[in-house]
Amino acid sequence: MKRAKRNWWGYAKSMVRRYPDNVNEDERKAVEAAIEKTKGLQNGEARLKVIELMYFKATHQMEGAAQCVHYSYDRVKTWHSDFIWEVGKNFNCKGLF
16 A cells, blocks of 8 residues: 655655765664664665665666666665655654554
C-alpha cells in the first residue's frame, strides 16, 4: 500500500541533502540511524548507493541511480521512500503514524 507524503516529508529530504555538514545534532542522529538500519536490510549496500548518488554526491536523479545499481526504477523508488520515512521516524516528525 502506498503511503501518503506528510508535511514533514520535504524537511526529512532536506536533512538528507544537507547531511553531514549542515545539520544539527538531532538531524545528524536521525540520518545516521536511518543509514545504520538500511545497512542491515537486504540489498542494503545498493540502497545506500542510491541515497549516496541522489543526495550525498547529488550526481544522479532517481532513474540514473536505479541504472547504476542495476535495479528497476520502481524498486529504487520504494527504497527511497523507505529511507525518507525512516529519517522522519528517527527524527520523531509529527503526523508520522
